Amino acid sequence: MTETATLKIWRGEDPAAGRWEAHAVPFERGQSVLDGLRWIRVNKDPSLAIRFSCINANACKECMMELDGETVYACTARLEPREMTLSPLSNKTLVRDLVTEIAPPAERFAAERIAVKEKP
Amino acid sequence: MSTSPVHIETDVLVIGSGAAGMYAAIEAARAGCRVLLIDRSLIGRGGATVMAQMTVAVALGEEAPDHWSHHYKDTLTAGRGLCNEPLSQLLCEQGPECIREMEAWGVGWARKDGKITSAFAPGHDRPRCVYVDFLNTGPAVSKTLRTAVYKLKSVARAGDLCVVDLIKSEGEVRGAVAWHAGSGAPVVISAKATAVATGGLTRLYRRNSASANMGGDGYALCLRAGAPLIDMEFVQFFPIGHLAPRLIGMDPIMWDPFRYKLGGRLLNRDMQEFTDRYGVTEDGRYVITRDLGTYAILKEVEAGRGSPHGGAYLSFQHVPEAKLREAFGPVIDRLAANGIDLTKMPVEVAPIAHYHMGGVAADVRMRTEVSGLLVAGEAVGGANGANRLSGNAITEALVFGREAGRTAAAHAKATKAVPAPNGAADEAVALIAGDGPKEVPNSAAMLQRLQAVMADDVGPLRTEAGLKRALAVVADMTAALGDRPFGDGGRFDMQRLDWFDLRNMLTVARSVTEAALARTESRGAHQREDFPGMLPEWRLNQTVRLNGGRLEVSRPPAPRTEVAAQ
Ligand SMILES: Cc1cc2nc3c(=O)[nH]c(=O)nc-3n(C[C@H](O)[C@H](O)[C@H](O)COP(=O)(O)OP(=O)(O)OC[C@H]3O[C@@H](n4cnc5c(N)ncnc54)[C@H](O)[C@@H]3O)c2cc1C
Ligand code: FES
Numbered sequence: 001m002t003e004t005a006t007l008k009i010w011r012g013e014d015p016a017a018g019r020w021e022a023h024a025v026p027f028e029r030g031q032s033v034l035d036g037l038r039w040i041r042v043n044k045d046p047s048l049a050i051r052f053s054c055i056n057a058n059a060c061k062e063c064m065m066e067l068d069g070e071t072v073y074a075c076t077a078r079l080e081p082r083e084m085t086l087s088p089l090s091n092k093t094l095v096r097d098l099v100t101e102i103a104p105p106a107e108r109f110a111a112e113r114i115a116v117k118e119k120p
Numbered sequence: 121m122s123t124s125p126v127h128i129e130t131d132v133l134v135i136g137s138g139a140a141g142m143y144a145a146i147e148a149a150r151a152g153c154r155v156l157l158i159d160r161s162l163i164g165r166g167g168a169t170v171m172a173q174m175t176v177a178v179a180l181g182e183e184a185p186d187h188w189s190h191h192y193k194d195t196l197t198a199g200r201g202l203c204n205e206p207l208s209q210l211l212c213e214q215g216p217e218c219i220r221e222m223e224a225w226g227v228g229w230a231r232k233d234g235k236i237t238s239a240f241a242p243g244h245d246r247p248r249c250v251y252v253d254f255l256n257t258g259p260a261v262s263k264t265l266r267t268a269v270y271k272l273k274s275v276a277r278a279g280d281l282c283v284v285d286l287i288k289s290e291g292e293v294r295g296a297v298a299w300h301a302g303s304g305a306p307v308v309i310s311a312k313a314t315a316v317a318t319g320g321l322t323r324l325y326r327r328n329s330a331s332a333n334m335g336g337d338g339y340a341l342c343l344r345a346g347a348p349l350i351d352m353e354f355v356q357f358f359p360i361g362h363l364a365p366r367l368i369g370m371d372p373i374m375w376d377p378f379r380y381k382l383g384g385r386l387l388n389r390d391m392q393e394f395t396d397r398y399g400v401t402e403d404g405r406y407v408i409t410r411d412l413g414t415y416a417i418l419k420e421v422e423a424g425r426g427s428p429h430g431g432a433y434l435s436f437q438h439v440p441e442a443k444l445r446e447a448f449g450p451v452i453d454r455l456a457a458n459g460i461d462l463t464k465m466p467v468e469v470a471p472i473a474h475y476h477m478g479g480v481a482a483d484v485r486m487r488t489e490v491s492g493l494l495v496a497g498e499a500v501g502g503a504n505g506a507n508r509l510s511g512n513a514i515t516e517a518l519v520f521g522r523e524a525g526r527t528a529a530a531h532a533k534a535t536k537a538v539p540a541p542n543g544a545a546d547e548a549v550a551l552i553a554g555d556g557p558k559e560v561p562n563s564a565a566m567l568q569r570l571q572a573v574m575a576d577d578v579g580p581l582r583t584e585a586g587l588k589r590a591l592a593v594v595a596d597m598t599a600a601l602g603d604r605p606f607g608d609g610g611r612f613d614m615q616r617l618d619w620f621d622l623r624n625m626l627t628v629a630r631s632v633t634e635a636a637l638a639r640t641e642s643r644g645a646h647q648r649e650d651f652p653g654m655l656p657e658w659r660l661n662q663t664v665r666l667n668g669g670r671l672e673v674s675r676p677p678a679p680r681t682e683v684a685a686q
Contacts, residue, residue, distance in 0.1 A: 013611055030366025030458070041564040041614070049612040053166045053331040057173075057371035059259060060165040060331065076369040095302055096612040106270070107163040109278035109300050109307070 003027040003081040007036050009048065010087040013096050027081040032056075034063055034074035037086075037098070049097035050074070064089055065098045074098075125297075125306040125549050130156040130276070131532040132525075133295055133311035135283050136338070138169035139514060140497025140521035141317035142265035143218070147525025148315075149272040153532050156309060157275055158298060159333075160282035164266040166333040167319040168475075168498065169517060172258030174377040175241055175249035176518075177511030178215040182235045183247070188212040190245055195512060198243045198409060199477075199505020200644040201659045201680075202351065206484045207503035210523065211516050218518040219250060227264040228252055239380045241510035243409045249511040254449055255377055261514060281307060283337065284620055285548035286314060286345040286493065287541045293345055293493035294539040297548035299620065304610050306552035308545045312532035313492055315524045316342055316480065317517075320498040321628050322355070325473035326568075326575035329358060329373045338499040339631065340624035342480045343666040347488040350501040350661050351478035352628075353635035354645045356508055357580045359413030360386070361472030364429040367458045372472055374451075375434055376510070379406040381447045386417075387433040387466065388425040394432075404438070411507040411644045414471040414580045421470075431470030436462040471580060475513055477504045477645065478635075481663065486524035492531065492539075496524035502661070506644025551605055556616070560606040563618030566597060570625060578633050583649045587637040594633065598626050630671055631664045638662060638673045 004024040012018030023044055025036040037050050053060035055075060063074040066087045074086075092100035101108065131153040134145045142164065145157040159166050179186040192212040196203050223229055229236045229250045238247040252260040269275050281298040287310070288294070295311040321336030322328040339349055360379070362372040378384060383404045388394045393402060398416035400408045408416065417432045427433050436444065441463050445452055452462075460467065479501030486494045497517040504512055573593045577586035601622050607615035640651045641658040659679040665672045 028366070030368060032368050038564075042562070042568050043565070046562050046564040046615050046618060047607070047613075049614050051612075053161045053333055054171050054371075055332065056367075056369070057171045058369045059171045059371070060161070062162055062165060078368060096610070099612045101302065103162045103279050107277045107279050109158075109281050109302065 005036055005079050005081050006083040007033075007040065008083055008085045009098065011048070011097050013094070015094050025079070027079060031079040032075050033067060033072070033077040033079050033084065033086070036079045037074060049095070049099045051099045051102070062102070064102060066090060125308045125545070127308045127310070128156065129310045129538045130154050131312050131538070132156070132528045133309050133314045134158070134317060135296060135315065136167065136317035136319060136497070136499070137163045137277070138167035138317060138319050138497060139261055139265060139517035140499070140524070141315070142269050143518050143521030144315045144317055144496050144525035144528065145275050146265070146268055146272060147522045148529040148532070149274045151526060151529030151533075153274065153529045155275045156311070157269065157277045158281040158283070158309075159279050160301070160337075161331075161333050162279040163277045164262045167331055168258075168334065169514070170258050170262040171329070171331060171371060172261070172514055173255040173371060173374060174257050174380060175239055175251050175511040176219065176257060176514040177241065177244065177249050177509060178219045178515055179212065179248060180216050180219060180236060180238065180250065183232070183237055186246060186248060188215065191215070191248060194244050195504065195509055198507050198509045200507055200654070202505035202643070202661060204502030204661070207482070207500070210484050211503050211512065211519050214519045214522070215515040218515070218522060222261065222264055222518065225264045225268050227260050241380055242407050243509045249380070254451055255374065257514070282617065282620065283341060284552060286341050287544045288345045288490070289539070289542045289544040292491040292539070294541055294544070297545045297552070299552045299616070301612050301617065304613055304616070306549040308541060308549065310538045310541060312535040312538055313494060313528035315486070315494040315496055315528050316499050317496040317521060317524070318499050320476040321632075322473035322476065324571065324574045324625055324629055324632070325579070326571040327361060327470070328473040329361065329371065330473070335621045335625040336476070336628035337624050338495070339479060340627045342488060342493065342495065343627060343631070343664070345490055345493060346666075347490045347493055348481045349478060349631055349664045350481045351505070352501070352631045352664050353639050353662065354477035354506050355473060355632060356410055356475040356477055356645050357414040357471040358474035359408070359410055359417055359471050360434055360469035361474070362467065363427070363431040363470040364468040365459065367460070369454060370458070373474065375467070375469055378436065378448070382436055382439050382443070385435045385438070387435055388420050389427055390425065391433065394420050394425070409507060410510070415647060417469075417471055418581055427468045429468050429470070431468045433466040434469045435466035437464065437466065439463070475508055477501065477506065477508055478632075484523070485527040486520055487527060494524045494528050494531075496521045506646065553609060554604060556606045556608060557602065557604050560615070561600055563606050563615045563622065566600070566622055567618055567625070570594070570597060570622070570629060574629055578629070578636060580645065581647050581649055582636055584637065587633050590633050591630065591637070594626055594629050597622070601626065627666070634671055634673045635662050635664055638675070
């Protein structure tokens with residue numbers, strides 16, 4: 001029997017109306033939680049929304065989420081052969097699933113901040 | 121979905137916020153333009169720049185004498201006769217100015233005895249590579265530029281904006297259409313000048329050092345807008361990418377800086393140095409160039425002398441613990457957390473896709489063939505020929521970014537009004553806002569399949585049969601992708617993002633593969649098993665164009681004549 005990690009993931013676009021989804025992920029030593037989430041997208045459900053860029057380097061700092069209620073980087077949190085609960089950052093505006101709005105306001109797209117024209 | 125697009129106007133639009141894009145934005149703003157700097161990821165975090173760990177090649181001559189012409193000569197030699205000399209010269213000649221400006225902005229290049237210090241890297245004739253300790257070059261470069269951008273009131277910045285197509289009307293590029301990931305809405309950006317600084321394409325391969333945003337978007341965007349690409353067959357593999365044991369929180373190219381500082385020994389299954397078999401004697405020093413290192417490791421594996429996971433061993437066991445700590449301090453602890461003690465064990469390494477020498481064809485002012493369209497950074501092809509020297513890529517991003525910003529500003533100033541899209545944005549807007557098909561394949565699995573095919577058949581060692589196999593798969597996948605984006609078009613719709621990524625990646629994969637198939641010789645990063653020698657008649661640069669959906673590879677009628685470096 002190969003070991004598995006069970007990722008219990010919060011899904012939804014409305015903080016008040018989400019659902020939990022559990023996926024069993026084959027466990028291998030030296031994998032990150034982000035590896036597990038990417039495995040789910042390829043093998044189970046590509047609609048799962050996660051924010052990440054650098055994958056391994058821990059340089060982009062985009063993959064922040066909550067693991068068992070604690071804020072972590074998904075790419076440095078170790079995948080473990082147990083149930084791991086993943087939810088979006090609770091102190092940030094939810095976008096979808098595990099993705100929240102984490103950019104500083106001045107670096108977000110906000111039509112009203114940038115000179116906007118009428119539709120041509 | 122029927123979201124009507126938001127419409128934005130600016131003088132200069134910069135797409136991509138790596139070193140090239142940020143420097144371009146700064147320069148265009150300094151020249152008095154309104155600039156909009158956008159990125160599909162967050163500003164300053166999405167690409168290769170923030171991930172770079174070490175060395176920036178530049179002839180500063182602080183510690184010991186150097187001159188840009190020596191750097192230039194080494195660059196041309198490494199490029200195996202294919203460098204676009206004016207671009208290489210620009211990189212080497214202007215490098216020092218940009219590096220000093222970065223220092224003035226507070227990047228903090230490592231110093232010894234008060235002087236900016238340089239490391240030696242393979243292919244350079246002397247120590248020429250500046251860096252920020254420890255493994256912090258990329259983050260420091262990115263942060264410094266981000267802060268410099270922040271101080272400029274005339275630069276507006278916005279992340280989560282993924283450019284889907286450039287707007288081309290009446291023969292000129294007039295901005296871009298972007299998908300706003302956060303809302304799923306289309307955004308039309310009209311600009312007097314547009315600079316594409318979207319970085320490289322190494323996400324095309326299974327094992328890579330890329331971020332999720334490096335699928336070669338800019339190459340596809342420019343191709344579709346009518347700008348040609350050059351040297352697409354030359355994808356650089358970094359020979360000693362981490363292979364085993366699995367590591368968390370470390371970039372796979374981390375062993376490069378280790379080798380710079382500590383040498384290290386590259387060993388085969390029998391714990392023997394082997395690069396001398398392929399013409400380079402290392403003897404514990406780090407001198408092998410990337411193309412040769414990749415070749416040597418892959419050939420050793422092919423001969424049955426590879427390490428257990430199919431690569432080579434890299435050993436620092438002969439280096440005392442104190443020396444390891446002095447050189448890499450906190451990184452040694454991170455390795456320990458992963459169960460790695462370098463004094464006791466070797467690690468396994470193997471080639472990974474790392475950088476793209478090819479790219480959009482541009483002149484020394486970063487102009488493409490299409491009016492209003494500029495390029496910068498790794499998106500530009502030609503400066504590094506068939507093989508890039510360590511450290512040249514960040515210099516290239518800085519220098520070319522600055523140049524693109526200047527040219528964009530000049531172009532914008534010479535343009536009276538922001539040109540209207542005149543309907544040329546409609547198609548891309550419809551793609552972004554359209555309903556997806558009901559039944560779709562798994563987009564993430566498709567991406568993985570493309571990466572596997574590219575790695576297996578369009579990697580560093582190529583054959584006609586393999587390249588043709590890859591083209592067939594790419595054609596199949598292009599058909600499976602169809603012309604309607606997957607997903608629901610809602611917020612952060614990753615299936616839709618995958619679809620846009622695949623649309624670009626399949627086009628770029630085709631460009632690389634067709635160019636590789638056409639080049640019936642071996643040179644630098646392009647090694648044909650069926651055409652092993654480097655041939656003088658192939659001393660020429662191939663061009664790829666998109667013509668009514670058809671990709672065309674062409675080459676000049678005669679090879680280039682020798683241009684001796686000074
Ligand atoms: C792990 C790693 C380590 C490296 N180390 C070194 C080193 O030590 N020395 C060296 O010289 N070179 C190094 N390189 C290469 C070097 O970092 C890059 O060539 C250089 O940083 C490229 O800069 P850039 O600005 O052109 O592109 P990038 O920094 O890659 O930035 C491109 C940006 O464009 C954005 N983008 C892409 N597509 C779109 C789109 N469609 N819409 C909007 N935005 C988009 C991306 O999100 C990204 O932020 C390294 C590369 C990697 C991957
Ligand atoms: S994915 Fe970049 S820090 Fe985690």
